[in-house]
Each structure stands twice: as C-alpha cells, then as structure tokens.
Amino acid sequence: MRARDPKKRSKDFKEVALGLTEKQAVKEAKRCLQCKKPKCVEGCPVEINIPAFIGKIRDTDSPGALNVIRQYNMLPAICGRVCPQENQCQGRCILGKKKTPIAIGALERFAADYDAKNSSPEKPVQIKPNGHKVAVVGSGPAGLTVAADLAKLGYEITIFEALHEAGGVLVYGIPEFRLPKKIIQREIEYVKSLGVKIQLNWVVGRTQTVEELFEEGYKAVFIGVGAGSPKYMSIPGENLNNVYFASEFLTRVNLMKAEQFPKYDTPVKKAKRVAVIGGGNVAMDSARTALRLGAEKVYIVYRRTEAEMPARLEELEHAKEEGIDFRYLSNPKEIIGDERGYVKAMRCDKMVLCEPDASGRRKPECSGEEFILEVDQVIMAIGQTSNPILVRSIKGLNLWGAGYIEVDENGASNIPGIFAGGDISTGAATVISAMGAGKRAARAIHDYIRSSYPA
Amino acid sequence: MYNILKKETIAPQVDAMIVEAPYIARHHQAGNFVVLRIDEKGERIPLTIADSDSEKGTITLLFQKIGKTTEELGTLKTGKAIRDIAGPLGHATPIMDYGYCVLVGGGIGSATLYPILKALKGKSNNVTVILGARNKELLIWGDRFKELADEVLLTTDDGSSGRKGLVTEALKEVMDKSKVEIVIAVGPIRMMQAVAELTKPYNVKTLVSLNPVMVEGTGMCGACRVNVGGKTRFACVEGPEFDAHEVDFKELANRLGFYREEEQASMEIFKKKKCKGRCKKSNKGT
Ligand SMILES: Cc1cc2nc3c(=O)[nH]c(=O)nc-3n(C[C@H](O)[C@H](O)[C@H](O)COP(=O)(O)OP(=O)(O)OC[C@H]3O[C@@H](n4cnc5c(N)ncnc54)[C@H](O)[C@@H]3O)c2cc1C
Ligand code: FES
Numbered sequence: 006m007r008a009r010d011p012k013k014r015s016k017d018f019k020e021v022a023l024g025l026t027e028k029q030a031v032k033e034a035k036r037c038l039q040c041k042k043p044k045c046v047e048g049c050p051v052e053i054n055i056p057a058f059i060g061k062i063r064d065t066d067s068p069g070a071l072n073v074i075r076q077y078n079m080l081p082a083i084c085g086r087v088c089p090q091e092n093q094c095q096g097r098c099i100l101g102k103k104k105t106p107i108a109i110g111a112l113e114r115f116a117a118d119y120d121a122k123n124s125s126p127e128k129p130v131q132i133k134p135n136g137h138k139v140a141v142v143g144s145g146p147a148g149l150t151v152a153a154d155l156a157k158l159g160y161e162i163t164i165f166e167a168l169h170e171a172g173g174v175l176v177y178g179i180p181e182f183r184l185p186k187k188i189i190q191r192e193i194e195y196v197k198s199l200g201v202k203i204q205l206n207w208v209v210g211r212t213q214t215v216e217e218l219f220e221e222g223y224k225a226v227f228i229g230v231g232a233g234s235p236k237y238m239s240i241p242g243e244n245l246n247n248v249y250f251a252s253e254f255l256t257r258v259n260l261m262k263a264e265q266f267p268k269y270d271t272p273v274k275k276a277k278r279v280a281v282i283g284g285g286n287v288a289m290d291s292a293r294t295a296l297r298l299g300a301e302k303v304y305i306v307y308r309r310t311e312a313e314m315p316a317r318l319e320e321l322e323h324a325k326e327e328g329i330d331f332r333y334l335s336n337p338k339e340i341i342g343d344e345r346g347y348v349k350a351m352r353c354d355k356m357v358l359c360e361p362d363a364s365g366r367r368k369p370e371c372s373g374e375e376f377i378l379e380v381d382q383v384i385m386a387i388g389q390t391s392n393p394i395l396v397r398s399i400k401g402l403n404l405w406g407a408g409y410i411e412v413d414e415n416g417a418s419n420i421p422g423i424f425a426g427g428d429i430s431t432g433a434a435t436v437i438s439a440m441g442a443g444k445r446a447a448r449a450i451h452d453y454i455r456s457s458y459p460a
Numbered sequence: 461m462y463n464i465l466k467k468e469t470i471a472p473q474v475d476a477m478i479v480e481a482p483y484i485a486r487h488h489q490a491g492n493f494v495v496l497r498i499d500e501k502g503e504r505i506p507l508t509i510a511d512s513d514s515e516k517g518t519i520t521l522l523f524q525k526i527g528k529t530t531e532e533l534g535t536l537k538t539g540k541a542i543r544d545i546a547g548p549l550g551h552a553t554p555i556m557d558y559g560y561c562v563l564v565g566g567g568i569g570s571a572t573l574y575p576i577l578k579a580l581k582g583k584s585n586n587v588t589v590i591l592g593a594r595n596k597e598l599l600i601w602g603d604r605f606k607e608l609a610d611e612v613l614l615t616t617d618d619g620s621s622g623r624k625g626l627v628t629e630a631l632k633e634v635m636d637k638s639k640v641e642i643v644i645a646v647g648p649i650r651m652m653q654a655v656a657e658l659t660k661p662y663n664v665k666t667l668v669s670l671n672p673v674m675v676e677g678t679g680m681c682g683a684c685r686v687n688v689g690g691k692t693r694f695a696c697v698e699g700p701e702f703d704a705h706e707v708d709f710k711e712l713a714n715r716l717g718f719y720r721e722e723e724q725a726s727m728e729i730f731k732k733k734k735c736k737g738r739c740k741k742s743n744k745g746t
Contacts, residue, residue: 167678169497169504169544177676206546208678212483233680237692244687244711246718253681261503261675267729270503270529271675272722346714392679394697 011326015296018181018264021323022086025108027065030115034063037107040099045109048097050441053077055094055109062112068124070116078113079153079195080146080440082121082188085114087179087286088437091318121191130199135159137454140223142209142395145173146436147229147427149196150443151450156199158451163223165207170260173231175436177260178252180290182297183320210398215423224458225422225450228410229443230395232428236388238282242340243385247274247348251283251291251386258294273298276382280304280351282337283386284314289321291384292329303329304378308336308356308369332378334358334369340383351378389433399423406432416446417453424450461541462496465518472597473525474568475534476510482517484509484547490555490575491669491701494519494547495677498532502543505529506674506696509548510571511578522571522600528726535734549677550700553667555579558641562634563589563609564627564655566647570600572669573646577608586610588634592627592651596620628654640664645704649713656704666704670695672715687711 007023008014014021025033037059045055054073061070074081090096090110098106137160141148144166152162170176172189197203209215215226235250237243254273257263261271279295281288284307292303305324307314310333314321325331334356341350353376356369391408403411403419409432410425412418418425426442428434466478484494493508511520525534536542553576561580565573570591580587587608592615593599599614599621606612613630614622623630628651634640635658643666645655652668659666672684672695679697686695689706693699 167546168676169546177680206544207483208546208549211487211548212546213487233678234694235680235682237682239692244685244692244715246714250682253675253683256675256681262501266722267726269501270726272719272726274718346711392697394678 015327018297020185021182024118025111025115030062030112031065033108033112034059044097044099045094048093050437051077059112067116067119071120074113074116079150080192081113082117084437085110085117086184089317133159134161138223140218140226143229143231144171145229145231145427145439147439147443150440151227151447152201153196153199154444154447156201163202163204165204165209167208169205171203177256180259180294210395215399224454227446228425228429229427230429232389232391232433234390234392236390238387240338242342245340245342245348246346247382248340249384251287251384254291254384264298275299278302278380279382280306280378280380281384281386282306284316286316286320288386289316289324291386293324293327296327304332305329306332306335306337348381348383351380351383415449416442417449462545463541464536464538467538471600474600475523477521478518480517481519481545485512485517485519486514488512488548489552490579491550491553492548493550494545496542497544499543503529504675506677508572510574522568524568527723528730531730549696553701557583558585560638560640561585561587562640562643564631564645565591566651567593569646574601576644581608590627590630628658632658635662649709653709660705667701668704669700
C-alpha cells in the first residue's frame, strides 16, 4: 500500500498509510482468482465473503462491495487498517504461494473509505422496538458490535463506558497516524444512528453494579471491558521518573491529546533517547509516537528475534522505515536512575534462543553477556491483562487465568443473562476477534431472550 | 454534564462544591474518590468525595487551588457544569468496630477524613480527630468534625487556633495516654510520612491515603503506581489507602514532582488568560 514519506510522516501524527486509488483497487481486484473454495475466507475470523466483495470492486461497484463486507463486519474502515492480514486472509491467499497475495486489507479499506468519501452520513434508521433492554459494558470493538447487531433486531441498547469517550482501545490506544479518530467517530455515529445510547463516565461495578442493571430491567448484560491493565516486569527502577507503561504513554497522547499541550491540559514528557520494551503492536505504536514527539533515538528492545515479533507486518516495516533501532534478543534487567530519580540508562541481558520446546516455541535464555543502553525514557509495552474492577464485583462469575471471564463458544458466562467477549474473555487479542465475539454473543443474547421471555 | 448546585470558598484557596451525581452519591463509601474533567481540553484529576447525599443525589468536593485545573474549577460558579465525572473509584476504607481510633488530617486532608469519621461513628468507635494547618484560616471543616467526633484537637504552626505545633506532637501525646487501635492520616506527604514514623514504634496500625498522579483512575494506565512493601501497587484500584509503614514516601514524592514544569507552564498561561492582559495595569494602580 502507498505510504507517506518516512522522513516527513515521522514528524507529525497524520495517517501513514495512504490507501489505494480507485484505479489501483480495480487493478488489484482483477488479480483475484475468485477461488471456488476460497482459503482467504477460512483465514478470516468473521468469515467475510472475500471473493464476493473483491468481485464488486473489480466491477467498479464499491458500494456493493461495502454491502457485502458489512454483512459480516461492522467496522471495515477500522479492520482494513489494523487487522493482522498476513496471519489471516492474506496469509492464506493462493497467490501468496508463488507471488504476492491479494492486498485484501487494502481493498477492504478502499471499499469503506470510498463510501465515507462519496456518500452522506448515515441517516437514523427506523427499527421496530421489541420491548427488551440490553446493557453493553465497554465501547470497544466487542461492545460496539453487540450493540449494533442487537439494535438492528429491535433491542433497546445502552452502552456503558468508563472513559469520557467511546471506542475502547481504538481511541485510547491505537494512534492517530495509524487509525484516524474521525474514522472511529464515523463508526460510532453509525451505531448511534441505530438508536444505541452511549452512557459515558460509567464505571460498571462502581457507578452501578451489574445486579442493579438487571433490577433496572435489562434482560441481558454483555461485558466487553477489554484487557486494559498493564503488565510489569518487576525489575529494579520500574518506578523511576520517565518510565511509562505504554498504556499511560499512549492514553496521554491519544485520548488526552498531550502532544498538543498546553492547548490541552494533559502533559507528556518528551525525551531524547527512548527505549521501548516489547515486540507487539503496542510497542510499535509507542516507539513511533515517541519519535513523533521529537525523540532523536528510539530503540525497540525485544527478547526474541524479528521472526517471533507479534506486531503486524506493516507496522514493523513502517517502524523500520522511520528509523526505529531494533535490538533483538535483548532482555532488560534493570533501569538505572540518576540522583534525581530520573531514568538515565537501561541494563539488558543479551539472549540466545533455545531449541523449540514441546509447543514449538523457542524460549530465549541469557547468554551471560549484558549491555547498557543510554536512554532518558523507558516505555514498557510487554502486555496487558484483565482489569479487576468489574469482574470481581460480580459474585459467582467463573473466571480463568489472570481473571478473564470464562464463556462458551457463544459468549455465555456461567451466570444466565451475563455474556462476555473480546479481550476480557480471550486475553489481549485483536480488533477482529473482539468483533467476531460480539457477533456471536449478539446471536446468543437474542436466542436467550427469545427463549426466556417468549412474546 | 454534571451540574454545580453550590460553590463556595471555605478557606483561603480552598473551595467546596456540591455537584449533582446521583449514581455516584448512591454508591459512595468512605475512602472513594472521583476523576473529573472540566471540559473538552481538560485533564483528568482525582478528587476525594468529601461528602454525599444519596437522597438529594449530590456529592461534595473540596479542593485546594494549587494548579491550573483546580484554579479553573474554582472559577466555575453555581449553575455551571462539569463535563465529566466518573466514580466512585478506589477501595472503601475498611470500617470496623476498632475501639479507639485517631484520624489525623493536614490541610485539605479533611475532605478525605470526614466521610471516614462519619462511617466510623456509624459503628461503635471512639474517635479523636487531630487537624493541623499553617494557621486558623486554613483549618478546614473543624466545626463539622466537632459535631461527630468524640474529641477534636486542633494544631496550627503559628498558634492562631488550638495548640501551636505539629499534628505529630498532638498524636504522640494521645498515644502515650491511651491505647490506640488505628490511626488514619491524610495530608501532605511529609505529614503522612512523619505520622508513619511516629506510630511504627508504637505498633499501631496506620493507614494513609495517597495522592499520586492519575490519568483514567480505573487501573488501566499505571500512572498512579506506588511502591508499598517493595511491591508496585496501583493506587486507583488497590488504594488509595495503604499501610503507612510499608509506603515508599520518597518515591511517591519524586513521582509527584515529575510534571512540575508543565504544571507551572500551564498555570502561567491560565493566569494570563484569566486577567486578559489587564493584570499589569491593575497592579500598577495599587
Ligand atoms: C496500543 C494498541 C495497539 C493495538 N493494535 C492492534 C492492531 O493493530 N490490530 C488489532 O487487531 N488489534 C490491536 N490491538 C488490540 C485490540 O485493540 C484489542 O484486542 C481490542 O480493542 C479489544 O476489544 P474489546 O472490545 O475487547 O476491548 P477494548 O477495546 O479494550 O474496550 C474496552 C472498553 O471497556 C471500557 N471499560 C473497562 N472497564 C469498564 C467498566 N467497569 N465499566 C464500563 N466500561 C469499562 C474501557 O474503558 C474500554 O473503552 C491493539 C491494542 C493496543 C493497546
Ligand atoms: S490512574 Fe491509571 S491506573 Fe491508576
């Protein structure tokens, strides 16, 4: 996909990837073999009829293409931008065996952007209410999907969101240069146009309990609160000044607009030399954000090698083009502070990869060598885990692992009427898997209410 | 939008505000706080819920105007509104039949202690409250505490009210006289640290309510992390109260100073805007 010049783009927050022109999109669509048994569909967590929408683009019927996608995926403009296509649809494309696979993500984005450019905003849709209320907790991709699907079936939906803005990770985590806020805004407007109410500043479990929601007449509650709590490494120096969790760093910039301080009141510290720890999308986003805030040198410190990096391929490539310095096989063991309690360096172990274990994963092990990176800021992006506020407030709710909600394949928890999906039931995953979980849960909630409250 | 039903100045640089927030009022427990954002461009700051009325659906916030956001909050009059308020957040203070309890408050710490006193007196506790400030004007809600507490001791640096001296001196005398089951101290870091150091040899359980920098206040960012007993804890969900004898006050003080430059810059801009360039002229006149 076309992208802006790395030198220029690394100095501002405008979108990096430019998308396809209509001509390019049609040309790409013509390459599609229209397989009878499309592998790409198997790779898609929500099973979009990919050949069908590509066929529409080929026939210059972009609105038609979007209609196909929308049957499966409510957030095409977003997924086209952030899905790890190389592990999903595109990764399975037959053409990829010999040459380049079809740029399915880029085509999905094209269909959505074409519509945004050429059609007027969604008009409120008239839906016949069915008289049942459902509460959705959390307004990330999982919550938005459940809300939209159930609203279309006539349910009266209220989304309760803890923050002052709806969108979940899409607004507080993923940066503007990768996913412009106006795209999320548009999707949220669409959900609202279906009659969904969004109640902000509502920390369910605190402002109101799930029990009270049932008492207020909600027939079912969907929990899509994400996995928002940052993990830490427990190494010395973690609480020095200028050590950030990626979540805080990104929230300050994305949600609170700290890059515009003092026009906006929330500040963020701009550093010269930054080390970001981790190898996922969160690490890439943090590193590239630090660069855009003016850092001269940004390292990504990762304990395995590039092959094991969980980040999207495109992000990895963009980060490299922008001059991020990757230090693989490096494991931080201490953050060193100066006499004022500020970061001045980070000590790391040099690692080697062992032979694959039973699960096939190659574990990194200390080589015995160490090295020091001189940096004045450290950002930890080593993962997120379940946030205890809501899940612990529900008596008798079955959890697994670090506090994730246990659900069946349809998103039903062990408590009748309580459903869950997205990162809070799977652990930190992807936008599309959260959306897929939302779709399945919507169906299950519909069935549950129809059988529990027959008309 | 959360409507401001009443706003008044209760001490120099300290305002009290009654805000309509029925759900927060209904669930408020001693020790809880809210996070608020004044407007679109505002930052999110935590403020203790100093009081609440679940029937009227209101909460009371007390704040000292020490930074840009609190200054700006102070300019909002009765009838105006605050854009975002989320809560009640944080753990509730553990309230039990302790027996003899001492609450120690410095300055704006009264706001946190008042609901704790109310809750403790809801059980069968005997409570002494020690309030300290630089001078008489800065003692906050002394009269309210007197209505509920078994004993209120006031201390001021200049002796303008109560005894001249520090809260720790008064606390020491109390502990020397009677067996204290629990001390809860809220105020400036130095005060809380001094209380912790004092009560430790007495082996008295001591809680302090910490005030680290917060962003969202729901456990998602880690800005509020503090070191308690060598472990990293998130004050917004696991606190804000912690065992005073385990808290690393030095680290907390250091982290609290992290944005000082930005806070000052923000404040200067705000002041300039507020007087719209007229400040200089009026200064000349006086
Ligand atoms: C920086 C970053 C980059 C990422 N990049 C990608 C990417 O490129 N591609 C990809 O596929 N995935 C990416 N992910 C992962 C992806 O964003 C998540 O998997 C997805 O957003 C999960 O969706 P969700 O709906 O489960 O939860 P979330 O998006 O986390 O939303 C949960 C919402 O619930 C709210 N909430 C929490 N507790 C409560 C409560 N008690 N009451 C009310 N509301 C509450 C939260 O405030 C939040 O708004 C990224 C994640 C991060 C952090
Ligand atoms: S303020 Fe963000 S985790 Fe506590």
